[in-house]
Amino acid sequence: MKASxxxxxxxxxxxxxxxxxxxxxxxGDDTSSLKLxxxxxKIYKALFGRDSLQVAQVLNCVANIKGKTGSVxxxxxxxxxxxxxxxxxxxxxRSSRYGSSSMEVAQVVINIGVVRGNKxxxxxxxxxxxKALAIYRKHGLEDDDDLVATLLGHQHLAADLMKKxxxxxxxxxxxxxxxxxxxxxxxxx
Numbered sequence: 744m745k746a747s748x749x750x751x752x753x754x755x756x757x758x759x760x761x762x763x764x765x766x767x768x769x770x771g772d773d774t775s776s777l778k779l780x781x782x783x784x785k786i787y788k789a790l791f792g793r794d795s796l797q798v799a800q801v802l803n804c805v806a807n808i809k810g811k812t813g814s815v816x817x818x819x820x821x822x823x824x825x826x827x828x829x830x831x832x833x834x835x836x837r838s839s840r841y842g843s844s845s846m847e848v849a850q851v852v853i854n855i856g857v858v859r860g861n862k863x864x865x866x867x868x869x870x871x872x873x874k875a876l877a878i879y880r881k882h883g884l885e886d887d888d889d890l891v892a893t894l895l896g897h898q899h900l901a902a903d904l905m906k907k908x909x910x911x912x913x914x915x916x917x918x919x920x921x922x923x924x925x926x927x928x929x930x931x932x
Contacts, residue, residue, distance in 0.1 A: 750790060757786035761801065773808050780805050799836035803851060806830040810858050823862050830855045849878040853894060856901075865901040865908070872898050 764779035780801055787797040806829035809822045834851045841847045856871030876894055884891045 753786055753790055757783050757790070757797075760786070764804065768804065768808060773811075777805065777808055780808075794836050794839065796836065796840055799833045799840075802829040802833040802836075803854070806833065806854060806858075810854070810861065823858055826858050827855065830858065844878050844881055846878065846882060849875040852878070853897070856897065860897075860901055860904075863908075865905040868901045869898060869905075872901070 760779050760783040764776045764783060767773075767776035767779060784798065784801045784805070787795060787801060791797050806826040809826035809829060830851055834848065834855070837845065837847045837851055852871050852875040856868040856875065859865075859871060860868035872894055876891070876898075879888070879891050879894065886892065886895065
């Protein structure tokens with residue numbers, strides 16, 4: 744009975760840490776929220792295992808922060824790879840638990856697209872968003888649904904940035920300069 748009580752105490756502690764982390768995240772204090780999410784992650788892994796839905800939820804939150812923090816240069820070196828790792832782990836767990844065509848999986852696939860877009864991989868971002876759109880369509884969502892409309896906006900933005908990059912590269916070949924384009928983090932599920 745005592746082990747069950749300790750387990751419940753740890754679960755309650757993790758829930759409290761998660762709530763605090765979410766509060767710090769909403770206030771924009773990424774450092775504090777990441778610290779608390781990591782503490783929550785340790786407890787959830789110990790209680791429920793590394794492939795639990797609780798772990799997937801925390802990984803998604805960590806990845807959201809990693810995908811938005813720091814300068815673009817720093818993010819390219821450190822944060823985005825960490826975000827991709829967390830999203831990949833979250834995707835593996837959610838796919839296993841909900842199925843690869845679930846709305847929960849679509850949310851993570853969209854976030855992966857955002858990370859790819861922020862890295863300048865607009866083609867990869869479009870592939871992710873096309874996959875998510877196919878899942879949405881499978882669930883009967885139409886263009887007038889907010890989720891679909893937002894996703895279509897992501898796709899349009901990435902396609903525009905790809906065109907600008909292509910035009911910039913064509914100009915730079917003639918002038919000897921390099922152009923660049925980027926996409927900001929636009930989805931937080």
